[in-house]
Structure formats: structure tokens, C-alpha cells
Amino acid sequence: MRTANGKLLAVLDAFGRDRPVLTLSELARAVGVPLSTAHRLVAELTAWGGLERDADGGYRVGLRLWELGALAPRGLGLREVALPFMEDLYEVTHENVQLAVRDGVEVVFVERFAARGAVTVLTRVGGRFALPPTGVGLVLLAHAPVEVQEEVLGAPLQRHTRHTVVDPARLRRVLAEVRRAGHAVSDRQVTDDAVSVAAPVWERGQVVAALSIVVRGESAAVVRPFVPGVMAAARGISRSLPG
Amino acid sequence: MRTANGKLLAVLDAFGRDRPVLTLSELARAVGVPLSTAHRLVAELTAWGGLERDADGGYRVGLRLWELGALAPRGLGLREVALPFMEDLYEVTHENVQLAVRDGVEVVFVERFAARGAVTVLTRVGGRFALPPTGVGLVLLAHAPVEVQEEVLGAPLQRHTRHTVVDPARLRRVLAEVRRAGHAVSDRQVTDDAVSVAAPVWERGQVVAALSIVVRGESAAVVRPFVPGVMAAARGISRSLPG
Numbered sequence: 263m264r265t266a267n268g269k270l271l272a273v274l275d276a277f278g279r280d281r282p283v284l285t286l287s288e289l290a291r292a293v294g295v296p297l298s299t300a301h302r303l304v305a306e307l308t309a310w311g312g313l314e315r316d317a318d319g320g321y322r323v324g325l326r327l328w329e330l331g332a333l334a335p336r337g338l339g340l341r342e343v344a345l346p347f348m349e350d351l352y353e354v355t356h357e358n359v360q361l362a363v364r365d366g367v368e369v370v371f372v373e374r375f376a377a378r379g380a381v382t383v384l385t386r387v388g389g390r391f392a393l394p395p396t397g398v399g400l401v402l403l404a405h406a407p408v409e410v411q412e413e414v415l416g417a418p419l420q421r422h423t424r425h426t427v428v429d430p431a432r433l434r435r436v437l438a439e440v441r442r443a444g445h446a447v448s449d450r451q452v453t454d455d456a457v458s459v460a461a462p463v464w465e466r467g468q469v470v471a472a473l474s475i476v477v478r479g480e481s482a483a484v485v486r487p488f489v490p491g492v493m494a495a496a497r498g499i500s501r502s503l504p505g
Numbered sequence: 506m507r508t509a510n511g512k513l514l515a516v517l518d519a520f521g522r523d524r525p526v527l528t529l530s531e532l533a534r535a536v537g538v539p540l541s542t543a544h545r546l547v548a549e550l551t552a553w554g555g556l557e558r559d560a561d562g563g564y565r566v567g568l569r570l571w572e573l574g575a576l577a578p579r580g581l582g583l584r585e586v587a588l589p590f591m592e593d594l595y596e597v598t599h600e601n602v603q604l605a606v607r608d609g610v611e612v613v614f615v616e617r618f619a620a621r622g623a624v625t626v627l628t629r630v631g632g633r634f635a636l637p638p639t640g641v642g643l644v645l646l647a648h649a650p651v652e653v654q655e656e657v658l659g660a661p662l663q664r665h666t667r668h669t670v671v672d673p674a675r676l677r678r679v680l681a682e683v684r685r686a687g688h689a690v691s692d693r694q695v696t697d698d699a700v701s702v703a704a705p706v707w708e709r710g711q712v713v714a715a716l717s718i719v720v721r722g723e724s725a726a727v728v729r730p731f732v733p734g735v736m737a738a739a740r741g742i743s744r745s746l747p748g
Contacts, residue, residue, distance in 0.1 A: 266509040
């Protein structure tokens with residue numbers, strides 16, 4: 263049986279990118295409680311500001327949660343330090359610039375600048391993606407604890423395009439090369455027309471984030487001119503982080 | 506007496522811009538519970554991902570809350586729609602560009618682009634400020650429900666500089682002019698060297714946000730060249746909002 267607190271958190275967990283608006287009965291079903299209990303939990307969260315009711319009676323995540331989330335050092339805190347470097351990179355390239363952190367075996371995108379006309383990328387701020395196929399994910403995986411690497415390499419690697427690396431032995435060699443070179447290249451591993459180059463952001467001897475540029479292209483060569491810029495910007499962010 | 510859920514939310518409320526890291530005993534004191542209760546609440550929130558423990562044993566807001574906050578339509582949702590328009594405005598002006606919403610009688614800043622070398626502004630993303638002295642606040646107050654306006658006009662208006670409007674009758678005339686003109690100008694009402702111009706963002710016949718540019722200057726005239734750009738960008742955002 264779940265505690266009262268567990269139920270409250272389960273109400274929040276019911277929301278997601280693909281279900282941003284939920285009715286009271288959808289929430290009751292998701293949490294597995296009677297409508298009356300759901301009503302009480304939702305009333306508590308709404309009074310606090312964590313949920314907001316829209317004109318059609320649906321519930322959405324409220325401004326109070328956004329404010330609290332803005333305090334997360336791995337979210338907006340990191341982003342605030344990174345933003346000037348990302349802006350500079352964006353202004354000189356007008357390509358997609360992305361900042362991501364690792365959560366378990368997934369990438370979470372913390373910031374993204376997408377130029378109109380730049381190649382379409384699948385990511386959204388606050389969105390998640392698998393580690394292996396993305397440039398930022400390769401950097402984060404290459405510097406992750408060995409248990410995380412083994413978990414990823416031990417599970418079947420999902421194919422997104424015909425270029426996706428799905429052989430664990432080959433991925434292991436790629437990761438070693440990422441550590442050696444100080445950057446990662448993902449050549450059309452997520453979509454058929456996008457190549458990315460990513461570099462690590464360091465804090466106190468740990469890789470805490472990865473910065474990347476994603477450009478339109480059909481070979482790893484298209485990102486070569488961007489490698490120094492991405493690496494320099496990632497170093498700039500590392501130097502600016504507290505501690 | 507507070508409910509279990511009330512205590513859990515009080516743990517989250519203990520965090521703020523000025524107290525991003527808290528120890529267990531600081532949390533126990535803030536919530537008003539014994540250390541053992543605080544320990545259980547913090548363990549529950551940490552397991553869920555809402556708090557993270559740092560290397561020094563302090564607790565911070567975790568990535569899970571940032572992810573949930575990213576779903577708030579008035580936070581990141583609004584920001585995603587507004588971002589391309591803000592980027593355009595920033596690129597052509599290289600001044601501070603800000604996006605804000607109203608929460609009660611305060612402004613909450615949802616996004617901010619600050620150019621290096623641009624005038625210093627006091628705002629931060631996720632930060633709050635009083636409505637009357639800021640450009641965005643004047644727009645949001647001018648279009649707020651009459652109860653909100655009466656609450657603000659009925660309380661003493663805080664002086665920030667010698668230019669801050671503190672006479673309620675004068676503020677009332679300013680708000681009428683903001684509604685008539687479709688934009689607001691705040692001339693050094695927050696700091697002695699900054700002037701801002703703000704315009705409303707509409708959704709379904711309601712003002713849901715305000716967009717502004719803040720520039721260095723010593724008279725309202727300095728923002729005149731920016732008025733059409735800010736108004737056009739705010740209309741662009743309004744047109745792009747769903748519904």
C-alpha cells in the first residue's frame with residue numbers, strides 16, 4: 263500500500279510530455295485511488311500551486327512546480343551558467359545547440375537553441391532520449407560509472423537508422439575513442455540527415471553535462487569545422503561552474 | 506496540525522533562490538518537525554528524484570522537479586512558443602529581452618536573454634518581482650482582474666528609485682494608458698539606469714504573459730525605437746499559442 267505522500271507524488275508522476283493535461287478521473291485511474299481521494303489530493307496540490315485547472319476543467323502542471331524546478335542545479339542552474347556560451351555558439355553557427363545531462367541510462371535535454379531552417383532534431387527541453395545514439399549521450403555514457411555502461415551495453419541497442427551503432431563491442435570502442443579525443447560524433451545515428459558533435463562539461467573532476475551542435479549532413483566530415491568551437495564552449499562552461 | 510502531504514510540500518517550500526542548498530537540520534527547522542520526520546520526508550523525496558544530495562551532504566532540488574516543471578504551460582510551455590520570437594528580438598537589438606507571467610500580485614520571469622554589456626537587470630529566470638515598477642508588471646497589472654488591481658493599489662507602493670510611481674491615483678492613470686496604447690514603458694522605476702518597454706501576450710482573449718526589452722537610458726525616449734519590435738514579437742507569440 264502506498265503512503266499518503268506516495269499517492270501525492272504519483273499524481274505528479276501521472277503527467278508527462280505526452281499527457282500534459284489530465285482530468286480528475288484520469289488522475290484517479292493513474293494513481294489507482296477512488297475519485298474522492300484523487301479529488302482531495304488534487305485540491306491540495308492546486309491550493310499549493312503545483313497544479314492548475316484550465317478553462318476546460320483539465321489539470322496541468324502549475325507555475326509553483328516550474329519555479330521549484332528552476333532551482334535544480336542540474337536544470338536551470340546549469341543552464342544559467344551555460345547560456346552565454348550557448349548563445350555565442352549559436353550566433354556564430356546558427357545551427358542547433360543542445361545541453362544535456364544524464365539521468366540513469368537516459369539523456370535529459372536541459373537547453374536547446376534551434377535555428378529556423380536548421381536540421382530537424384527530435385529533442386525538446388525537458389525531454390528524454392536513449393544515451394547511445396546521440397552525441398551528448400555518447401559523451402555522458404563514455405564518462406558514466408562502469409555499472410551504467412554495463413547496463414547499457416548489456417541490453418539490446420535500439421536501431422533508429424541504418425547508421426545506428428547496435429553492436430556492443432563496436433559501441434565500446436566508440437566510447438574509448440570519445441574519452442581519448444575529448445569529443446563524440448554521432449553520424450546520422452538518430453535521424454537520416456543529422457550529424458552531431460558533443461563535448462563534456464566537467465565539474466570537480468566529474469562529467470556533469472554535455473554540449474553539442476547538430477547539423478544537417480551525410481557524413482561525419484560535416485561537423486569537423488565545429489569541433490573546436492564545441493570543445494571550447496564546453497570548457498568555458500566547465501570553468502564557469504562553481505566549485 | 507499539518508497533514509503528511511502538507512509536510513512534504515513544506516519541505517519543497519523551504520527551498521528558494523536565496524536558499525538553494527539546505528541541510529537536514531535546516532529542513533527540519535523550516536518544516537517544524539523532528540529530525541527523524543525530516544529524514545523520512547527527505548528520503549522519500551530523494552528516492553523520487555525531487556531532491557538530490559550533493560557531495561557535502563546538503564540537499565538541493567532534483568532533476569525530477571525540473572522535468573515536471575518543464576511541463577507547466579505557463580513556464581516552459583509558454584517559453585517554447587516564445588523562444589524564436591525572443592531570439593529574433595535579441596539578435597536585432599542585443600538588449601535584455603524578458604518574458605514574464607503574473608502570479609497573484611507578483612511578476613514571475615519565465616525567460617530572459619541578457620546580452621553581455623547590456624544594462625544590468627535585477628531579474629532572474631524563476632525569480633519574482635513586484636508588479637507596479639516593471640514594464641512587464643505594468644502590462645500584466647493593466648490587464649489583471651479588478652480585485653488584483655485593487656489589492657495592489659490599496660497597499661503602499663514600494664519606492665525603488667526616485668522615478669518609481671508611488672501615487673495610486675497616478676498608477677491608475679498609467680494602467681489606463683497601458684490598455685489604450687497596447688504597451689507599457691517603465692522609465693527607471695526599478696534601477697536608475699534602465700528603461701523598459703513591454704507588450705501583452707494574448708491567449709483566448711486573456712493576457713497570459715508580457716514581453717519586454719530593457720535598455721540602458723535616462724528617459725522614456727530611449728525605448729521608443731523598440732516599441733514596434735516588442736509589440737510585433739508579442740503579437741507573434743500570441744498568434745502561435747494554442748487555442
